[in-house]
Amino acid sequence: MAEGAVAASMPDSSSIIAGRWLPLAMSVLLAMLTFRSLLLENVSGELGLPPQRAANLAYRSLWRGDTDGAIRRFQSVAADDPAFPYRWSDLGSALADAGRNAEAQAAFEHALELTPASPQIALRAANFYFRTGQTPRALQLCRAVLRRLPLYQDMVFSLFYRFGGSSARVLEQGIGSDAELANNYFRFVHARDPRNESIWLSLDANSLANSTSARVRVQWLLRQSRQREAALVWKKYLALHKDDWLRKNFVDNAGFEVAPVPGEGYDWVVEASPVTRITRVGDVHSEGSHSLRIDFDGSQNVDFRNVSQSLWLEPGQYRLRASVRTEALTTDEGIRLQVSGPGNSSAVTESVTGTSDWHRVSASFTVVAAGPGQILLIRRPSTRFENRPRGSVWLDDIEISPVR
Amino acid sequence: MRRLAKLPLFATALAALVLNGAPQQRPGSRPGGNDPADATPAAAAEAAVAAAGEVLVVGTISSTAPLLIDGVSMDGRAASSWPLAGQDQVASTTDAALLVTHDQNLVILDPFTEVRVSAAGRETYLYLRKGGLNFETRQTRLFICAAGYLFVPEPLSTGYVRMAKSQAADATFLVDHQVTAGAFIEVGDRGCDEQGLAWLLSSAGPGVAGAVGGAAGAVGAAAGSAAAGAGAAAGAGAAAAGAGATAAGAAAAAGTAVAGTAAGAAAAAGTAVAAAGAGIGTAAVTAGAVAAAAGSAVAVSAAGSGNNTCTSPDGCNGNPGPLSPANPPLL
Numbered sequence: 001m002a003e004g005a006v007a008a009s010m011p012d013s014s015s016i017i018a019g020r021w022l023p024l025a026m027s028v029l030l031a032m033l034t035f036r037s038l039l040l041e042n043v044s045g046e047l048g049l050p051p052q053r054a055a056n057l058a059y060r061s062l063w064r065g066d067t068d069g070a071i072r073r074f075q076s077v078a079a080d081d082p083a084f085p086y087r088w089s090d091l092g093s094a095l096a097d098a099g100r101n102a103e104a105q106a107a108f109e110h111a112l113e114l115t116p117a118s119p120q121i122a123l124r125a126a127n128f129y130f131r132t133g134q135t136p137r138a139l140q141l142c143r144a145v146l147r148r149l150p151l152y153q154d155m156v157f158s159l160f161y162r163f164g165g166s167s168a169r170v171l172e173q174g175i176g177s178d179a180e181l182a183n184n185y186f187r188f189v190h191a192r193d194p195r196n197e198s199i200w201l202s203l204d205a206n207s208l209a210n211s212t213s214a215r216v217r218v219q220w221l222l223r224q225s226r227q228r229e230a231a232l233v234w235k236k237y238l239a240l241h242k243d244d245w246l247r248k249n250f251v252d253n254a255g256f257e258v259a260p261v262p263g264e265g266y267d268w269v270v271e272a273s274p275v276t277r278i279t280r281v282g283d284v285h286s287e288g289s290h291s292l293r294i295d296f297d298g299s300q301n302v303d304f305r306n307v308s309q310s311l312w313l314e315p316g317q318y319r320l321r322a323s324v325r326t327e328a329l330t331t332d333e334g335i336r337l338q339v340s341g342p343g344n345s346s347a348v349t350e351s352v353t354g355t356s357d358w359h360r361v362s363a364s365f366t367v368v369a370a371g372p373g374q375i376l377l378i379r380r381p382s383t384r385f386e387n388r389p390r391g392s393v394w395l396d397d398i399e400i401s402p403v404r
Numbered sequence: 405m406r407r408l409a410k411l412p413l414f415a416t417a418l419a420a421l422v423l424n425g426a427p428q429q430r431p432g433s434r435p436g437g438n439d440p441a442d443a444t445p446a447a448a449a450e451a452a453v454a455a456a457g458e459v460l461v462v463g464t465i466s467s468t469a470p471l472l473i474d475g476v477s478m479d480g481r482a483a484s485s486w487p488l489a490g491q492d493q494v495a496s497t498t499d500a501a502l503l504v505t506h507d508q509n510l511v512i513l514d515p516f517t518e519v520r521v522s523a524a525g526r527e528t529y530l531y532l533r534k535g536g537l538n539f540e541t542r543q544t545r546l547f548i549c550a551a552g553y554l555f556v557p558e559p560l561s562t563g564y565v566r567m568a569k570s571q572a573a574d575a576t577f578l579v580d581h582q583v584t585a586g587a588f589i590e591v592g593d594r595g596c597d598e599q600g601l602a603w604l605l606s607s608a609g610p611g612v613a614g615a616v617g618g619a620a621g622a623v624g625a626a627a628g629s630a631a632a633g634a635g636a637a638a639g640a641g642a643a644a645a646g647a648g649a650t651a652a653g654a655a656a657a658a659g660t661a662v663a664g665t666a667a668g669a670a671a672a673a674g675t676a677v678a679a680a681g682a683g684i685g686t687a688a689v690t691a692g693a694v695a696a697a698a699g700s701a702v703a704v705s706a707a708g709s710g711n712n713t714c715t716s717p718d719g720c721n722g723n724p725g726p727l728s729p730a731n732p733p734l735l
Contacts, residue, residue: 097504133458158473
């Protein structure tokens with residue numbers, strides 16, 4: 001009886017299927033079908049992984065040295081996601097690693113077709129072309145990268161520098177007429193190999209050099225004791241009066257019209273002094289709009305040599321002239337201008353003290369052989385009991401001109 | 405349908421990929437041989453590059469972290485790998501970096517490792533400035549210069565070479581090295597430098613190197629003596645170096661087939677044996693050792709699985725054989 005009751009209470013198998021279990025089984029089946037359709041739509045055929053994960057696996061193969069396995073995986077991923085340029089680029093890299101350069105090139109070019117404006121894809125392709133010695137194409141791609149993403153400048157410059165070949169070719173094919181980029185590249189190269197002069201020569205020949213690069217070049221030439229070349233670069237790119245400098249006047253920025261730029265070159269060098277204050281002023285001047293003012297504080301018997309300019313002098317006779325103004329400048333030793341030229345040539349103007357309005361001071365000298373020199377604003381130490389200068393000096397319109 | 409917009413080009417590219425099979429290896433070619441006919445596709449590409457007068461690429465490097473190539477930070481997000489030119493100095497940063505050499509050897513640089521990469525003919529010369537690396541050589545040897553000493557794993561080897569400063573006040577560099585497959589052809593048997601020229605030009609043959617245990621630079625410089633520093637060269641199979649050397653045990657642990665023979669032969673010949681065994685060991689390279697290496701002392705490394713005893717011009721066991729004037733590294 002009990003058994004019959006149990007048997008009566010248990011459903012048979014057909015009633016399970018046809019009864020309450022049927023909807024559950026149908027739901028599971030439906031879910032599986034849905035998942036399969038999603039799988040077919042969105043994931044890679046290789047291992048059933050999404051393309052990105054499959055690509056990562058391919059990279060792992062590549063990094064393990066399994067180049068062929070990586071290629072197979074990348075091929076599969078690219079086939080599943082053919083519109084995504086990175087997949088083709090990845091494939092190109094793997095093929096290049098295997099030395100299958102023709103196929104690699106097809107893959108990279110396809111990636112570029114898919115996204116012509118992507119700097120990353122262009123850079124990857126450029127790396128491939130550098131790698132296979134197809135430098136013109138690599139430079140062309142890098143040029144596009146530089147135009148689109150200046151952030152990559154140093155990376156691209158590194159490729160140029162290491163693989164681009166001659167500076168002329170890099171400038172022509174990798175940079176073009178963009179003067180700012182060209183000058184940035186010059187400084188990149190100069191910082192690594194200052195003896196590589198071809199980059200400057202190319203920049204100069206193409207009229208792309210700017211004043212910043214020219215200053216770098218001048219400073220380097222001066223450190224190499226190549227003063228004449230430095231002077232010529234200065235004249236072409238940096239002199240305030242390019243036509244007159246080294247012709248009518250061998251002093252640049254003669255009236256202190258622009259603030260001197262610190263660093264080596266042919267501009268004024270002003271060294272700070274604890275007992276003087278040296279300033280470029282616009283309220284007092286004899287010509288132009290500015291002059292140089294020096295205030296002595298009377299605390300020391302100073303040997304003042306703190307304002308100078310390097311010179312390049314050709315053979316000939318010269319006259320040194322300057323406009324000077326003084327106000328209550330004490331002691332017997334006043335302010336002078338002194339030139340030290342090549343071959344012991346030299347000149348010094350008379351001392352100016354006390355109070356005087358603008359007036360000209362002058363001296364003459366002769367240079368026998370071309371060479372570097374220097375003009376200095378000086379105040380010699382006094383031998384008197386009252387020897388600590390106090391007062392002010394203004395200086396303007398300094399000139400070293402050839403005597404015809 | 406969007407994805408099919410570029411179908412013709414895609415199909416062309418895909419067809420090209422499918423139709424071109426894997427590169428075929430010339431039947432009968434042997435790994436590591438110097439036969440020009442062994443040229444790999446990469447070598448053929450190199451030849452084409454050289455013929456075009458372009459800069460030869462000596463390898464590529466990849467990392468998930470920024471890399472420094474000649475001091476310029478190269479962002480892994482910008483490109484998956486970067487080509488390397490000869491004499492490039494590469495520094496990994498926070499992550500390891502994979503260097504694939506032009507002769508298809510794999511080198512994984514530890515984080516914060518610096519190497520200078522050069523082509524040595526068809527092979528590659530790595531000057532390890534700092535840090536360490538794992539290698540997996542394929543068809544060619546790999547020349548690794550660490551702390552002034554040359555380590556040369558043979559083809560089909562895996563292992564590592566790492567540099568670290570010792571705790572000693574003399575700033576001794578320790579070179580930790582091991583092979584897990586294959587063997588070292590040389591383990592610090594010769595001096596080397598950044599340019600890779602010193603050991604090429606040294607016609608006097610190998611100097612003293614190997615595991616020179618102990619900060620005292622315990623190199624058994626005296627020819628004809630098996631003594632090496634505080635330790636004495638042991639009998640067959642064990643090469644004892646100074647107090648710090650792990651040589652003897654290492655030789656036993658990882659010794660390859662002929663390591664013992666090499667040591668024994670060296671000892672029998674009255675040559676100072678100063679080396680780690682078969683790839684495992686710690687070479688303490690000191691200024692003293694460097695000086696000794698430059699001298700005329702002859703020491704034979706017991707490491708490198710006995711390949712140092714190979715004198716056949718054809719090489720031994722398919723290997724190119726020891727470096728010698730007759731078999732120079734191809735710089």
